[in-house]
Amino acid sequence: MIYIFETRMMVRDYECDIEGIVNNANYMHYAEHTRHLFLQSCGISFARLHEKGIDAVVARVNMQFKTPLQCDDEFISRLNLKKEGLRYVFSQDIYRASDDKLSFRSTFELVCLINGKLSNSEDYDEAFKKYIVNE
Numbered sequence: 052m053i054y055i056f057e058t059r060m061m062v063r064d065y066e067c068d069i070e071g072i073v074n075n076a077n078y079m080h081y082a083e084h085t086r087h088l089f090l091q092s093c094g095i096s097f098a099r100l101h102e103k104g105i106d107a108v109v110a111r112v113n114m115q116f117k118t119p120l121q122c123d124d125e126f127i128s129r130l131n132l133k134k135e136g137l138r139y140v141f142s143q144d145i146y147r148a149s150d151d152k153l154s155f156r157s158t159f160e161l162v163c164l165i166n167g168k169l170s171n172s173e174d175y176d177e178a179f180k181k182y183i184v185n186e
Contacts, residue, residue: 053131055131062125063122072119075114082159104167112159114156137171139175140158140161
């Protein structure tokens, strides 16, 4: 897969369960943080858009857990983006940095609510225009 954004993070001890591996719920946090950093790199401010009545919300998630991360592991969170109708589809993968082994594969589908109604967002389309190819 071709990725358009990546960031590095570290596993913190409190993110691990009794088995010494990252608790599944934390992968959602990692993916969300990666999307937030990507949005910031595109000039998007959630707070500013919310003030305009525009909210991007997660509508669907598909997650696959591959190789578990452990305490102090450094990892690389990568994403790609496409648009399908009103949905922004983020393909997000996490790799353990030490050996580039796939740890987590996911797809997050986001939609925009404008003043509470499902709508197309010109603001998001503009911010993502260099990443979304019209077919």
